[in-house]
Amino acid sequence: WQKDVPLGDAAKNVTGTRVKVFGRIHRLRVQKQATFLTLKDGYGFLQCVIAAGPLTSTYEALLFAQETSLFLYGELRTVPEGATAPDARELHVDYYEVYGRAPGDAEAITNIVASGQQDPWESDMLDKRHLVLRGEKASAVMKLRSILYESFIIQYKERRIAAVSPPAFVQTQVEGGSTLFKVPYYSEDAYLTQSSQLYLETCLPSMGDVYCIEKSFRAEKSLTRRHLSEYTHIEAELDAIDFDDLLTHIEDMICGVVDAVLADPAGKELVELLNPGFVKPQRPFKRMKYTDAIDWLNAQDPPVPNEFGEPHVFGDDIAEAAERKMVDTLNVPVLLTHFPAEVKAFYMKKDPQDLRVTESVDVLMPNVGEIVGGSMRMDKYEELMEAFKGKGLNPEPYYWYLDQRKYGSSPHGGYGLGLERFLAWLAHQHTVRTCCLYPRFMGRAKP
Ligand code: 4AD
Ligand code: MG
Structure with a gap:
């Protein structure tokens, strides 16, 4: 040296x-x-x-x-x-x-470095992100990200959940066609993956419980505090579980990761620097069904409207603003469960007690909103074929996914967590843009 x-x-x-x-x-x-x-x-x-x-x-x-x-x-x-x-x-x-x-x-770059990340919306600051990163706060967020990333790996290892690395070029959508990036792929087309979930499901018979930390890509057409077009997606899939096991695991992972970060002296110091008011979440998290959330939104004074300015009714999506109003008011992590099938992806298992809704969960955090989306998966072949039809999807490219139901199916489920959103919560950042090295979102692919 x-x-x-x-x-x-x-x-x-x-x-x-x-x-x-x-x-x-x-x-x-x-x-x-x-x-x-x-x-x-x-x-x-x-x-x-x-x-x-x-x-x-x-x-x-x-x-x-x-x-x-x-x-x-x-x-x-x-x-x-x-x-x-x-x-x-x-x-x-x-x-x-x-x-x-x-x-x-x-x-001199004094102002750029000192401004750290005060204005991540300004295009000049985004162009100079490579210099902004040299600032004390901006670099602290990146250092905390590194510790957080490792903590996930350690937590998965402790739970004997194996790491896999699914492909990024795919030919099947997972989370809806509107956010797919299509790319020329030799003589055919491919998409950039939106989620590795379907691949993780195929690993269960050979690897047992699995996780991956990969990039996911979404052609989001809105500019919000929490949407990126390329983000780091931490996903896990668990075999032979029920919905309650899934919720408990998610809670346990979030708390385990937070404990691991704080147990690292550098992690503790960074959280104290960036988020002095941070309080560790208490288990069990507040659990709330979608229908109760709708009632809660309508019962506020004034009521929190849906995205069309109307009172919420069953079947409405809970938009970002409403979601954040809820979680900022409650001010604790919330496991929001049992979303209607029509607002969620094709693969989600229906709740046997109420077939209108799914065994699905979003984890909402104060200041950020949704950081995790997960569900139990439809594990019956016929039911999945129906779901493809219902969503207008051609089942043919999913032959390999269907084979999981054909050759020894299992009750299983999993989730995806956005690393930048988790970090925004932990490091008290206004936006996910300051939680990645070089943010990618609509209109920006440099530096
Ligand atoms: O809720 P999502 O779309 O769920 C899935 O992709 C599932 N297939 C995951 C699974 O079950 N394996 O995305 C999961 C999480 C969200 O909760 C959010 O934290 C993050 O990914 N996310 C984004 N983060 C930043 N920018 C975006 N555009 C994001 N879209 C989703
Ligand atoms: Mg989601």
Whole structure:
């Protein structure tokens, strides 16, 4: 390595020794007695002090700017009583080498980095996302995302749920034709996958319970806080279960993942930084049937209307605004269950107690709304054929999906969770756009 230690916490145990570190200038303060740099390297921050004198009067030192990258040499010391610095340490610099200069003045990116993510709607900020990401808050969200991602993998492993990797080029829709991206595929057409669910179902006989973390693609034609055209979809499929098992598993996974993130000191620190008011969800989650949700919406003063401005009636979709009104008022996670078959996808199993509705669930979180969609699956061949007909779908391309019902069917179910939405909830982000590296949505495919 060119450097002795990464910045931040990792450098704690070398206090009192001379080290070589590398980083970029995050903050710069030039004072009479010394130049203070807050250096960053992606691991953390370190305050560096260059005493006024020959080291600060060089041409390079005069051109120090935010994002200038440099190697610094010096002794790591605990800061004096009363002074503040990240991790209470500072580097007393005795030598440095500038590696990459950065422009100051008009081209300085101070505002971009400092603005972090205050305006993720502004196209200039989106064009400069690669620089915005260098900001403290923006990078904190990405670091938390990394810990969250790993926590899911660990939780699945602990539950003996195996990872699989289904294809992204597909020829069957899962969640409705209107959001399909069609792509030329050699001499035929294919779609970008909307969900790996159907493939996960085919793995049950060979692998047992399975999950995948893949990209899903939706040609969403609206610009909202929570819709992306490409998002990270965490999906699992569980064999030989009933609807109640599914709900319990989802609750258990969400709480398990939150506990795992908070058990990681870095995860805890990031949640505290980004979402100081965060409270761990309490189990069991509030459970509410679709019909009760409709009643609840109509009983508000004033009533919360459906998407046409009318009172909600059975069979209406619960639109984003109504959903959020509900969950923000209740202010706890909600398992919203038993949606009517007509507002949900073809594969959802009907509730034997009430054939108008399905064994389906959406998990709603305050501030975000739906973060999970799941259901029990129709597992009878004939019933599934009927469902295809009902939704006007040609069953032919689904021959492999139907074969699961033909060769030893099982009661099974699963769910999909949007990682960006989960992160928006955990990190208290206004929109999913700040929860992915380079958001993709209608009208944006750069940088
Ligand atoms: O509710 P959805 O459409 O359900 C499915 O795709 C099922 N086939 C999943 C399954 O059972 N295996 O999507 C699941 C979740 C949503 O709850 C939401 O969190 C996220 O995926 N999601 C999106 N996230 C960001 N942008 C979009 N356009 C999203 N569409 C869905
Ligand atoms: Mg859904």
